[in-house]
């Protein structure tokens with residue numbers, strides 16, 4: 001030992017000079033192996049905790065075999081530099097993150113196990129973020145947290161008055177968003193204290209709090225731990241404020257450098273301040289690292305061990321005392337229970353069962369706790385009420401989109417320009433712009449009579465002197481096509497009609513309209529193509545009628561009788577409406593739900609709720625209830641505007657239309673849950689929602705029939721959430737089919753299956769996607 005000490009720098013040798021014979025200490029270490037029973041007696045006991053972030057290739061070791069012992073009824077100060085892993089350790093303790101290896105007992109049970117009560121109201125957790133809803137008042141916030149933790153209204157009122165006074169908070173009707181940073185932090189502390197938990201975990205509660213109030217908070221913590229009912233774990237950057245803690249753990253490099261009472265640490269290391277102790281231990285730890293020996297051993301070897309006088313090592317009398325388990329693979333973990341430290345309360349709640357009990361059928365049935373659901377649903381509605389503007393916008397959005405759709409899509413274009421070259425006019429020396437119309441059975445200037453029918457179809461006709469000029473107009477984009485009438489158009493047409501198959505081919509040519517269209521726009525091109533022909537049919541029919549000839553003679557010999565389903569001239573609005581209605585409701589539900597869940601997550605509220613014992617499933621279903629109300633309102637408005645205001649065709653039963661739209665909206669909500677559970681921020685959620693929007697819309701048959709898609713796409717298209725429901729809704733609205741038709745009920749079944757898939761994914765993500 002001497003030879004080792006000689007070579008060391010002054011501080012090391014100074015410390016080592018105090019080291020007494022290691023043999024008895026090692027003996028103690030070997031014989032005092034902690035048992036599960038002793039560990040369960042502590043408020044918190046962590047053994048050999050390993051926590052790694054990152055990938056296997058690039059691991060970021062946060063906890064490296066850490067041990068921690070927090071006796072019941074104490075204030076435990078968890079100290080360490082920023083980023084050393086304090087929050088990570090706390091979230092493992094409250095059951096929000098899982099260790100990679102190691103064990104944790106909290107209040108005698110393992111966090112997350114059945115019957116342990118952790119997470120649950122036994123814990124009060126104040127996270128680092130404020131984690132409160134800015135739109136709520138102080139009273140509403142406390143009501144919410146009170147209800148979550150099983151308090152009734154009277155208890156909450158009583159506690160509210162006390163906490164407001166104790167934490168010097170302003171009037172209970174003040175909104176959280178209008179409080180100062182320090183007041184918000186105290187409010188967050190109040191939310192953790194409202195239900196008087198057994199274990200209070202406070203992550204930096206005194207940041208931004210003035211020294212006087214900081215002292216008041218510490219005094220309160222000392223007060224509540226006085227009778228041993230409450231244990232407090234507190235992290236802070238202000239090392240010296242933990243002088244009032246019963247025990248502090250100095251964390252560095254994923255381990256504890258020491259775990260002792262502040263006085264013992266100061267005494268042992270001959271320091272004036274805890275900050276100095278921390279620095280000293282850090283230097284020792286660094287030296288140990290350089291030598292590649294175990295950090296724990298390095299620190300153990302360096303510290304003063306004042307024999308059995310030190311209660312930290314005197315473990316022989318009381319099993320509940322702390323542990324030094326360095327010899328069993330743990331790093332140093334020493335605790336001392338000072339003379340002023342209280343023992344566990346006489347009426348402490350019984351320990352949870354050591355082994356996790358088998359889940360009974362009743363356990364499986366109890367998915368929801370009534371008081372949790374009451375608090376969550378109330379909170380969701382209150383949030384909506386407080387964000388009335390946003391909600392009005394969200395509710396109004398589908399209506400606005402429906403109105404836009406009905407006004408903008410499916411109507412025939414009007415005022416399309418055609419450049420007409422009517423050589424009959426120049427031939428008969430008429431003014432180029434005045435085309436005379438002769439009514440009755442009059443075979444004069446039939447070109448003008450035909451053009452009149454074209455104008456009736458809202459086509460804007462303009463005359464030009466010759467064909468080149470007219471084509472040039474189209475080339476410049478000033479008209480959609482040209483129509484050319486021959487000089488002797490009327491005579492040729494009459495001759496063609498009168499002499500049938502004996503007529504010369506030049507006569508047939510002259511009786512033809514020569515048309516050039518700009519087909520660059522498929523919709524307009526097809527429409528002109530149709531209207532030019534329909535105008536001709538109308539023109540011939542009117543001529544024949546006027547000349548007392550059966551008009552059917554002039555028609556093409558195909559008779560399109562009245563359609564079995566749909567209209568004789570179908571309109572695109574009716575074709576697209578089912579898909580558009582479902583898409584609007586589906587994707588707005590996605591946005592609404594994922595948005596609401598992400599707000600909750602980003603503001604830290606979700607974390608806080610989960611620590612209070614609220615389950616992810618409860619949160620999910622509370623949103624289902626509230627969002628469903630919003631969605632039902634949206635559906636009612638969309639359908640009212642579609643059918644009552646814009647007169648969209650619905651030949652089916654309205655009930656089934658409503659049911660399918662609601663089911664699709666619900667499916668959208670579930671997809672929103674998946675997004676919010678799968679990603680961590682709004683940006684990724686937006687990308688995911690947008691990424692799924694276009695494939696769904698393009699492939700659901702809303703814009704183009706599935707039969708016209710690439711063969712490779714036809715099958716996957718059928719399995720998308722909106723495809724079968726769109727077909728089903730179209731079958732109801734256009735064909736008037738009912739639910740007993742397979743083409744109809746398949747839409748409900750397919751949407752139902754998607755709901756199950758999305759819900760299962762969400763629940764699995766909520767259950768397993770922890771840190």
Ligand SMILES: Nc1ncnc2c1ncn2[C@@H]1O[C@H](COP(=O)(O)OP(=O)(O)OP(=O)(O)O)[C@@H](O)[C@H]1O
Pocket residue numbers: 053054060062080081082083084085086087088089128771
């Ligand atoms: N989800 C995560 N994924 C990856 N790394 C993480 C994650 N959460 C925390 N870390 C990293 O783990 C380390 C410890 O973080 P932690 O928040 O536990 O530190 P802390 O001691 O509480 O810091 P502070 O005192 O500043 O709050 C940090 O380097 C942090 O970047």
